Every structure is written in structure tokens, then in C-alpha cells.
Amino acid sequence: MKAIFLSAEKKDIIFTERPKPTPKAGEALVKVVAAALNHRDQWIRVALYPGMTYDCILGSDACGVVEAVGDAHHEEWLGKEVVINPNQNWGENPEYQSERYTILGMPTDGTLAEYVCVPIDRLHVKPAHLSYEEAAALPLAGLTAYRAVRRKGGIQKGQRVLVTGIGGGVAQLACQFALALGAEVYVTSSSDAKIQKMKELGVAGGVNYKQDGWHKELLKETGGFDVIIDSAGGDGFNLLLKTMKPAATLVFYGATLGSPSKLDMPRIFFGQYTIKGTTMGNDQEFEEMLRFVEAHKLRPIIDSVRPLAEGIAAFNDMRDGKIFGKIVLKP
């Protein structure tokens, strides 16, 4: 089968032929109809992800059809349209992941292929209102956004919320979830056009973070935020602190720009701020996220649907930030 493979020899991804996997007892073989990219895949490609291993197929997200199961107990799944929960071994505690926790697609073979084998308990029936492509765009980004918005942000109706870097897949879903909860949502982006598109989806306003004084403009326009959801980090983190209302919460799930060179700690304690890190989400949250998306008829924003064979160019576009929404690849 064709796959996007992280090669130890090349120290890069290659589009190549790999053996079709065979499901063991307790596993399902899913014929991938659509798979989606996450920034995680690009971090792995350039060896900037913890626990690096090589010679595996990348990809955490997929929607497809169950073609085979490894034992007769699970035959009811045959032919079902499914999305895959990319969590592996979250563990018992809903608050944090176990030491055995990994994500589908490094170290184990992932979804950027014609077929993927996963444990049966990773399968969920595809939300009926979503196309294969939309459902493929949901798992990793949706889970991360859902935990950030609900468990960590505790976002409520009427709260004023800022989501940064709205071109990002997680950011867009966090924005959609906050809007569905009745929050007043603002965004930042490097692109005025992306801000405009989000306004058409119900966002109240936004600023371009490439302009000097963007945080002052936001503060002037809004009076400050109850909750901020960020993944950029870097020195802009201190500017975000300046846009928080007293006793507000900042949740971050990434640090695309690295850590801030210094941290404005007095502002945090005088402001009674709560700063929370979050990563992925537990299995119950994955289930809840799917139900939430179904109940509110939400649809992930798709940048483009491309052949798997053009996956390496798609990785480059994601790396260069040339996207608005998720890139979906079709084997």
C-alpha cells in the first residue's frame, strides 16, 4: 500500500510502498478514505517531537471503513464508517496521561496510508452530518480544542474569549466550540483575510499579530478577556497577559514560537490569573467531543483535499503557514 513514511535513512518523510497491515485479535483494519495533517506531523518530520523514533508511517487522524477485524468477537464493526481516537494508553486518571501514553502515528504506524490497524476500542462511528473529509479533520485537533475550551478554559455563555493564531486547525475548532457555548470570541492572525473569514463564521472581531501594538488594540476594543486559548507562546505570551481581565484564565496547548525569553510574573499574581497547560484529552473527552460536534452540527474548516501522493507538498504548506484550516489527504 502507499504511505507517507518517516525514513531513518533519509531523516525525512517519503511517499513510498509499505506492506498492508494485518489486524491481530482485538484490532481492526481500517481502509482509510480520508486522513488529515496536524502540526505534530511536521514537528516529527524535523525531529522536534519528544520520543522520536523512525521508520514508521505518520498521521494521527483518519476516517474510513472497517475492512477486517482480527477476531470473530468484533465482526459487528465490519463495513462501519469510523473515525479513530488517536490516543493510546491515556490511563486511569482523567486529569493527566499515563507514562505509557502515545499518539497514533509515531511510534506506531499512523493514518497517512491506504490502511491502518488500530485497537477496536479506538473506533467511533463517524458523525452522520460530516463527510469523510470533515470527520478526518476532527480527531486530534478536536480533542485538544475540546479539553482546552471545556475542562481547562471552563468557557461559559457570555464570556469574552480570545483564540490566537486562527489559521491553525486546533485554534479554529476551539473558536467554533467557544461560539457554540455562547461566548463572544475574538481572534488573532497573521492574515487579515483569515480574520475576515472567521467574522463571517460569527467571531466578534480580531487583530493582526504582525502589527505593532496589536494587544493594545485588542484591549481597547474589548476591555479584556475572561479566557485566552493560545498555542504560539514566545514573547507574545507576555503581551497576552496584558489583555486579560482580573482573575482571567489563559490556557495553552502548544509553544510554536518556543518559551518566552522572560515571564511577567508580577502581572500574573497581581492579576489573580490562572495559567493552564493542556495536551490532547482523555478518552471520555474524545467521546464527548464527538457528541458536542454532532449536537451543534459543527464542521471543521478544510483548507484543501489533496491526493496522498501530494502529501509532502502539503506538509510544506502547513510548515509555511500557507493554510486556512485542515489539509486532508486521500489515498
Ligand SMILES: NC(=O)c1ccc[n+]([C@@H]2O[C@H](COP(=O)([O-])OP(=O)(O)OC[C@H]3O[C@@H](n4cnc5c(N)ncnc54)[C@H](OP(=O)(O)O)[C@@H]3O)[C@@H](O)[C@H]2O)c1
Ligand atoms: N499539546 C497538544 O495536544 C497539541 C495538539 C495539537 C497541536 N499542538 C500544538 O499547537 C500548535 C498549533 O498546532 P496546529 O496543528 O493547530 O497547527 P497549524 O494548523 O499548523 O497552525 C499553526 C498556526 O499557528 C499560528 N501562529 C504562528 N505564529 C503565531 C504567532 N506569532 N502568534 C499567534 N499565532 C501564530 C498561525 O496562525 P495564522 O495563520 O492565523 O497566523 C498558524 O496558522 C503547534 O505548536 C502544535 O504542535 C499541541
